[in-house]
Amino acid sequence: MFALLNDRNTTSRLVRRILAAAYSPEGFAGDEDNGEMGSWYVLSALGLFAAAPGVSSDYVLSSVPLFRRVHLRALDVFIEAPAAAQDSPLVSEVLWQSHLVKAATVSYAALSSGGTLRFQAPGDSKAGKVVSSLRGAWRGAVKKARSAVKRVRDPQSSHSEQQTQEEDLGLPPTSDEGQFSAITLLALAASAVFCLLFVKRVVGPQLFGAAVKPD
Numbered sequence: 001m002f003a004l005l006n007d008r009n010t011t012s013r014l015v016r017r018i019l020a021a022a023y024s025p026e027g028f029a030g031d032e033d034n035g036e037m038g039s040w041y042v043l044s045a046l047g048l049f050a051a052a053p054g055v056s057s058d059y060v061l062s063s064v065p066l067f068r069r070v071h072l073r074a075l076d077v078f079i080e081a082p083a084a085a086q087d088s089p090l091v092s093e094v095l096w097q098s099h100l101v102k103a104a105t106v107s108y109a110a111l112s113s114g115g116t117l118r119f120q121a122p123g124d125s126k127a128g129k130v131v132s133s134l135r136g137a138w139r140g141a142v143k144k145a146r147s148a149v150k151r152v153r154d155p156q157s158s159h160s161e162q163q164t165q166e167e168d169l170g171l172p173p174t175s176d177e178g179q180f181s182a183i184t185l186l187a188l189a190a191s192a193v194f195c196l197l198f199v200k201r202v203v204g205p206q207l208f209g210a211a212v213k214p215d
Helices: 008-021 036-045 126-153 155-169 182-208
Strands: 058-061 069-072 077-080 093-096 105-107 115-120
Touching: 008 036, 115 126
Parallel strands: 077 115
Antiparallel strands: 058 105, 069 077, 093 115
């Protein structure tokens, strides 16, 4: 409830306290007949919470995950939390696909498109945020290439799906023109530089021979 009222840190403190005190290998502090307590633990360990199961598919971005990096393979979603190892980490902002999530929730429809969900804490390294953005932009570029093929086959449904996901996250709508953002171009440029350095360092000596110092 605190997170829904834009106070994620109060929720985060309470969630961490419950995860540590109410769960153990010996059992749960409550009735687990229907699996709801186990489900709550798993979602809370990922920084998510289903406030109204069966009514809404939105997940509250409620707390810092227990793990620094998790990959949800079925959704192709990476969840990052650099401050996960702290006993009671705080949340300064949440990023989805390198965009600031202004809403208190994220929809399942948005998550199902794949991407990177990053829980940024106060004092986190800015370099890590940039690297995460570049990594996410690279994966996003690959997905956009696949989406381009899909749009050719079914342009109407693909456009509607993208627009719905943007509305769910409170992001400004994007047009079909200029699909590649600045961060995407930066990621491609960084990848190109890396490839050139790799060729120069590893492949170069094999192609051109090692340099010989004069006597």
